[in-house]
Amino acid sequence: xxxxxxxxxxxxxxxxxxxxxxxxxxxxxxxxxxxxxxxxxxxxxxxxxxxxxxxxxxxxxxxxxxxxxxxxxxxxxxxxxxxxxxxxxxxxxxxxxxxxxxxxxxxxxxxxxxxxx
Amino acid sequence: xxxxxxxxxxxxxxxxxxxxxxxxxxxxxxxxxxxxxxxxxxxxxxxxxxxxxxxxxxxxxxxxxxxxxxxxxxxxxxxxxxxxxxxxxxxxxxxxxxxxxxxxxxxxxxx
Numbered sequence: 001x002x003x004x005x006x007x008x009x010x011x012x013x014x015x016x017x018x019x020x021x022x023x024x025x026x027x028x029x030x031x032x033x034x035x036x037x038x039x040x041x042x043x044x045x046x047x048x049x050x051x052x053x054x055x056x057x058x059x060x061x062x063x064x065x066x067x068x069x070x071x072x073x074x075x076x077x078x079x080x081x082x083x084x085x086x087x088x089x090x091x092x093x094x095x096x097x098x099x100x101x102x103x104x105x106x107x108x109x110x111x112x113x114x115x116x117x
Numbered sequence: 118x119x120x121x122x123x124x125x126x127x128x129x130x131x132x133x134x135x136x137x138x139x140x141x142x143x144x145x146x147x148x149x150x151x152x153x154x155x156x157x158x159x160x161x162x163x164x165x166x167x168x169x170x171x172x173x174x175x176x177x178x179x180x181x182x183x184x185x186x187x188x189x190x191x192x193x194x195x196x197x198x199x200x201x202x203x204x205x206x207x208x209x210x211x212x213x214x215x216x217x218x219x220x221x222x223x224x225x226x227x228x
Contacts, residue, residue, distance in 0.1 A: 004160075031213075032212065032213040034216075036218075043220050043221055044155075044218040045218075046215050049215055051213065091158065093160045093161075095160070095216070097210075097212070099211070104212075105163050105166075106210065107163075108160030108161050108162070110159055110160050111159060111160050
């Protein structure tokens with residue numbers, strides 16, 4: 001199946017700093033990517049839909065000025081957590097759909113563990 | 118999107134068959150039933166998808182009754198490595214429509 005990668009896999013930062021997470025589709029082009037957040041023992045929560053060449057669509061309750069999403073190419077989307085605080089500590093997972101796949105399968109990256117001190 | 122209900126957790130011994138049932142009473146005509154597996158600190162992984170009757174692949178089987186108001190994921194002869202959270206998703210997902218996850222079922226396989 002198609003592969004989605006994320007970088008970094010783990011990041012620790014100080015409160016008030018910004019962190020950028022990259023999401024790449026390695027062997028297919030993705031006009032749309034999705035960003036999820038997952039807290040311990042909880043399910044994945046959709047944060048935003050990232051569209052190549054246009055603004056992202058954010059879910060209700062997700063601050064677009066805090067979670068900046070840039071989808072500059074068909075294989076790369078980035079999520080920047082600005083002025084991070086301890087409550088932003090979470091597991092961030094990106095995903096993309098290979099629209100050429102007959103199952104319309106949505107592939108997920110391995111996730112990025114963010115810890116804000 | 119159809120609301121889904123599945124058990125919060127299940128325990129099983131190694132070598133047993135595990136069946137996880139998902140209820141989705143308000144499934145729409147064009148909705149598919151998809152199951153994903155998630156190991157700790159990893160992204161979810163597609164297991165199986167079906168529309169009606171039975172689907173089988175190298176990992177699992179999916180049983181869907183005629184009314185499609187429920188479905189059962191069957192894992193044959195589980196091993197410790199099958200310990201994970203299993204999510205049932207019901208909808209017609211394509212293009213820029215993202216998967217929306219419910220709470221999932223936490224399966225613990227015991228030696």
